[in-house]
């Protein structure tokens with residue numbers, strides 16, 4: 001199940017790529033406990049593109065960081081493939097489960113002392129690969145994100161959008177079946193953002209990965225998603241789930257379709273209803 | 276809104292740097308400023324008729340310097356000071372950086388120890404010299420310790436700063452890719468802390484040479500510091516100035532070498548574009 005890279009989305013029910021059951025999180029802050037996420041249920045099918053949408057502070061990052069094993073839930077269980085993510089004592093995340101995840105942070109988090117290709121190849125290091133192999137795979141990945149000519153540049157020579165492409169390449173280099181993205185394009189201008197959305201859709205269509213992406217932007221959500229999961233204001237809970245059924249590959253013209261506008265309006269109304 | 280990916284544009288890396296004038300600038304300004312300084316010095320000694328015991332005119336110092344450089348003992352003294360500085364400095368680098376890494380990583384330890392660390396810095400270190408003489412004698416050991424003690428703290432502090440300044444995002448990244456602890460140290464802690472550690476080391480070498488010379492002033496008969504006190508005792512102010520010039524040159528040289536390491540060690544860092552100024 002770890003290699004869901006090709007073929008049609010597998011049968012739902014036989015095994016979700018991600019299953020979230022009653023997962024909630026309460027932070028123990030110095031000023032007292034903060035309930036960030038109410039018990040939440042969510043199933044993501046293999047190959048599905050799910051977008052988490054919600055107002056600031058509703059627990060999107062919290063949920064995604066739990067999926068990535070960076071923090072553990074205070075209640076409920078998370079399954080990656082058919083394995084529980086947190087096992088046994090100290091709730092340490094399962095190594096195999098983590099190995100099938102790639103994570104793109106809101107900031108590119110590139111290491112300025114590494115050239116682009118060595119940033120991309122970082123996850124392969126210390127895992128029995130030779131330098132030549134790593135370079136080759138990094139070059140392959142860079143090609144896919146349109147950075148083939150920048151392998152030997154340092155990150156400071158790249159624009160914001162290009163840096164985020166490097167981050168995406170790095171998240172995919174170890175061929176995970178699941179890609180988690182926390183507002184990856186939040187810091188980009190609208191035009192670059194459109195380009196990155198198209199690039200991401202193409203990558204997803206080419207590789208058939210399962211993607212869970214967090215965003216503030218309603219249009220981005222509707223443009224990218226198979227399914228938009230709307231979270232309510234803090235403490236977060238699933239407020240609505242909207243299926244988006246425009247044909248793939250979608251181009252930017254889809255945003256002008258009336259139904260697109262309706263779905264955006266529907267989501268905006270619910271988001272705004274709490275303000 | 277173009278739906279096709281545009282050709283990516285590179286930002287010129289040098290464009291992000293501050294403009295500091297053309298490359299040759301220093302080669303012109305340095306001699307000019309030096310000449311102005313020496314001219315002013317000469318003028319001052321003439322106009323105010325300063326005795327050469329108080330402030331010898333520049334040419335006297337120049338001749339004293341030439342004379343001094345003709346004697347083997349100046350090389351011997353320079354070597355002694357160099358030796359004390361380097362040994363003390365290297366001891367301080369090893370212990371200072373190691374302690375900095377530990378304190379940077381273990382916050383609770385740093386909190387417990389910081390009052391004592393600060394206390395060691397508040398003690399006027401020149402006041403310890405008699406103690407060092409008592410413990411380690413008038414030989415080189417006491418000066419080596421002086422150099423080490425004076426340069427130690429700044430390196431510890433900068434290392435702590437470097438370790439602390441590692442971005443949380445990078446730590447998260449290392450966890451997500453399941454890097455083992457040694458990989459995190461090699462691939463994140465060390466390179467991320469290196470710029471700050473190098474700054475500490477650059478400051479450290481300057482402190483180290485100061486420590487060694489102060490040690491020599493206060494006791495013993497070897498090294499440039501001791502030589503300076505001999506010149507003073509025999510009222511040879513011109514030669515005293517010459518010794519000071521040699522000290523300055525030695526300090527300059529050591530600093531330049533250490534500062535040069537930066538360009539090789541961290542070529543990616545903004546600070547590596549040119550030599551830093553103190």
Ligand SMILES: Nc1ncnc2c1ncn2[C@@H]1O[C@H](COP(=O)(O)OP(=O)(O)OP(=O)(O)O)[C@@H](O)[C@H]1O
Nearest residue numbers: 027029034036055056057058059060061062063234
């Ligand atoms: N480490 C923490 N300690 C205490 N409280 C936290 C911590 N991290 C997050 N919170 C709280 O949990 C809530 C949810 O935070 P989270 O970062 O998940 O929100 P978000 O939906 O990602 O918001 P944004 O869209 O602004 O990124 C917030 O109210 C925040 O104050």
Ligand SMILES: [Mg+2]
Nearest residue numbers: 060061062182
């Ligand atoms: Mg967030």
